[in-house]
Amino acid sequence: MPGSKLLRKLRITVMLFRKLTWAALPALLLLILATGCSLFESGGSSAISHKIDPEEDVISSNGGGISNLDKLDNFMERGSGSQRVVHYTIEGDPVFTELRYEGGRLELSYDTTEDAFGSHEVKTYSCNELVRTEEKHQLRYSLKGCEGDMGDGDLLTVSFDLGSQNTFEFVLKYGFNHGNEINTVKQSVVKDMLNGTVTEISDFSLPQADRQSIYRKLVLANYLGEKQLSTSCNLKPYESYDLTVLINSAEKHYAWSECDTGRDGKVMTEAANYIIGLVEAGDSYLQLPAATGGVK
Numbered sequence: 001m002p003g004s005k006l007l008r009k010l011r012i013t014v015m016l017f018r019k020l021t022w023a024a025l026p027a028l029l030l031l032i033l034a035t036g037c038s039l040f041e042s043g044g045s046s047a048i049s050h051k052i053d054p055e056e057d058v059i060s061s062n063g064g065g066i067s068n069l070d071k072l073d074n075f076m077e078r079g080s081g082s083q084r085v086v087h088y089t090i091e092g093d094p095v096f097t098e099l100r101y102e103g104g105r106l107e108l109s110y111d112t113t114e115d116a117f118g119s120h121e122v123k124t125y126s127c128n129e130l131v132r133t134e135e136k137h138q139l140r141y142s143l144k145g146c147e148g149d150m151g152d153g154d155l156l157t158v159s160f161d162l163g164s165q166n167t168f169e170f171v172l173k174y175g176f177n178h179g180n181e182i183n184t185v186k187q188s189v190v191k192d193m194l195n196g197t198v199t200e201i202s203d204f205s206l207p208q209a210d211r212q213s214i215y216r217k218l219v220l221a222n223y224l225g226e227k228q229l230s231t232s233c234n235l236k237p238y239e240s241y242d243l244t245v246l247i248n249s250a251e252k253h254y255a256w257s258e259c260d261t262g263r264d265g266k267v268m269t270e271a272a273n274y275i276i277g278l279v280e281a282g283d284s285y286l287q288l289p290a291a292t293g294g295v296k
Helices: 002-045 068-079 210-221 263-280
Strands: 058-063 065-067 083-087 092-100 106-111 122-127 128-134 136-144 153-159 168-176 182-183 190-192 198-201 237-246 250-257
Touching: 058 068, 068 128, 083 153, 083 263, 153 250, 168 210, 168 263, 182 263, 210 263, 237 263, 250 263
Parallel strands: 058 083
Antiparallel strands: 058 065, 083 092, 092 106, 106 122, 128 136, 136 153, 168 182, 168 237, 182 190, 190 198, 237 250
16 A cells, blocks of 8 residues: 555664664764864863963063063054963952954953953953053053943053152162162262272262152063073173162062073163163263273
8 A cells, every 4th residue: 555655665764864873873972072172162261271471471460560561562563463461360360361453453352260259251352452551650551442341441551650659769780890889778879980999979869750760660671570680691891780679668689690681681671771871861970070990
């Protein structure tokens, strides 16, 4: 009968489909697992690497300064590629922000999966631009034209208001055998005459504007952070630096030579030379006699 033949064919088709399904099940499971892992990585906690790069990441430590800030400036100037910013919370948990330029816009992924008090998720936003603005005592990196629930706001702020500090003094020794010294504690400046003698200003007073400017320079050099510096040098003679900063109840000390061409060495040399330039351009220093000796 036609109905019986049709029913028989249908049963055979179902049996074949069952056999095919069970035979293909391992492959299907592998495909589902692979697809599941891929989806998780694109939208889950693995979207941003949590391995911190102390040389390339901009790292903002809570109360401990900011390192590699120039990397963010370079990223903005290039207008291409990517840059990561790592913020540490008060509890010491890292929060990751990865910036990248795509299609003329700024895309950023915000990862709070390691923040104990955060939302434990990765979110992606799109903004028009990142703007750098320096105010009197503060540097701002602000996100503008952001879509979604993020809204505009500051990605990063760097404060260098000297007025908010109770104490800020420093002692900088520099030159050949540390023959020169700028000492705001003793209010003195020593100049090496390069003939075995020195001349000194014993009532030296650094103008408040210069003190503020120096404090800004040190903050942007991340003077509170750990520094990898070297005092060794294969030149004879060679210039060396020794800097002690007294900030409130803390004291930071650094020593390095002109041969230190590492990242930290370059940053600290630039900061030291900035201080030296300000002091040596002052009226009281310009009244000192010229050095009469020579370097040996």
